[in-house]
Amino acid sequence: MKKWIWIIVSVLVIGFVGYQWFHSKSSSSEVTTQTRTAVVQKGKLEVKISGSGTVEPVTSEDIKSTIDNNEIEEVLVTAGEEVKEGDELITFTDDSDPITAPADGVVTTVSVAAGERVTNGQAVAHLTNYKDLQTVVQVDELDIPKIKKDQTVSLSVSAYPDKTYTGKVTAVAEEGTSTNGSSTFDVTIHIDKPDNLKVGMSAEASILTNSKENALYVPVDAVHKNNNEKYVLIASAATNTDNAADTNVQQTVKTGIATDEYVEITDGVSEGDNILLPQVSTSSSSNNQGGMMQGMGGMGGMAGGGMPPNGGGMGAPSGNGKSGN
Template sequence: MKRWIWIIISVLVIGFVGYQYYNSKTSSTEATTQVRTATVQKGKLEVKISGSGAVEPVTSEDIKATEDNNEIDEVLVAAGDKVTAGEELVTFTDDSDPITAPVDGTITSVSVKAGERVTSGFAVAHLTNYTDLQTVVQVDELDIPKVKVGQTASLTISAYPDTTYTGKVTAVADEGSSESGSSTFDVTIHIDNPANLKVGMSSEASILTDSKDQALYVPVDAVHTSNNEKYVIVTSGNTSTSEQKTVKTGIANDEYVEITEGVSEGETVQLPELSSSSSSQSQGFMMRGMDGGGGMPPSGGGSQGQGQSSGRSGNE
């Protein structure tokens, strides 16, 4: 009698496991689609170009003698001294014009001493201004045509991740450097208030190349192209009805694109669908049934809701 009971139990277990396995294999081929939409927004849209680099002094230069064979009478500074523009640094025994500081800064090295003779062009000292700083960042060749002198930039310094610095583009290199088949160009950004910054610190710059107030915009993947025409799919109600509308676009960044014609603020546009397999859910139920964690899957099952993504400009 006991033997028959064990046989029946074994058959039931094998049948249950087989059913779950078959069910999981069947449901793995069933994919559900998730309808994604976004609302046409109105606000400020900004286009920014990024680049990375390091903090540098605006002024770091050798101070050179301008006369030949002059004998030095006195060296008035030492390495580490702070000087102001016009301050005397070196005097001569023949009372010729002394060598003076061209700008404010710090003397970082001195290479002469009293009694020595110098010739024109010889570097007697080096001066660096540590309070007037800039950063030189590398910008990709595809983005460099958008970068112009005078554009503003926000800066993040690795040493101070919670502080945002500001600056302005002062120079754009005419010649780039190539590596791994692509080129980058140096862009120099003067830092407005470089408090606490030190030469050599790494930096990340975000250069504002275009901006528009009261722009209509949608996520970039809402816009499709066919036969050289751009269009969006406008939905209404519960997305049961839709209409294809031809649009014209304006400025764009990595996330959003301006719509200059074709849609109105508040309209709902459809985004590309995302497919998700239900096999992982079914397999999870099967495993719980086998390890004693749950038995049969709950009735009714879960349902996929509609996801909605609303566009926002980068600084809203």
């Protein structure tokens, strides 16, 4: 008789565990659709293109001799000395024209001494101007047609995160550098007031390529395209009701300049219009895994040996139902 009791108990336990396992595989899922809208805004719209580079001097060059086989009488500067354009740097014993500074800057190295002879084209010193700085940034090939000389640039430098520098585009490379099938082009930007900047600092440039005052604009994803026609959906007052789809108005529009986030609407809408954005669907699911664990815990006394020992049975472990988005 006792053997049959154990068989019955075992069958019940196995059946219960199996049922709970099967039940836990089934989950209820609820999909909700979030209605999103945006208001047509009016204001200044700026189109900017970004690039990164490092700070470097505009002038950094070797000073070369134009005299051949002449003896140096005197070297008038030392490394680290600041000079002005036209200052005499080296004189010769035969009263030949002296070597002068080609620009303002600091003589960083001097490689000759009095009594030595120099040859035509020989580098006798190096000049760097640390007060006249620029940065060269890399711009993607898709954006380079929009970059022109004299465009305004705002610059951020990692060393001074709370300060913004300004500059202008001075040169755009005619040749790009290709990497992994994509090309970038060097854009040189002169920094207006490089206070505290040092050569080698990293910089991020934001080049202003277009701007418009009093522009009407909406988020980029508000504009849809059907063949060659662009349109927006003007939301009705009944947007959140069941018949909203019947009352939303499809309005043909014309677009102008665009940023990564916003696009100008030149015709078709008015300031303050409520525009429907693409819907976002979210789903949530729940299962009874926690319930299964709780049920198994509740059967713990029987599964462990029929009747719980004196002093109390095994308590069920706590189990919360899980939900996931």
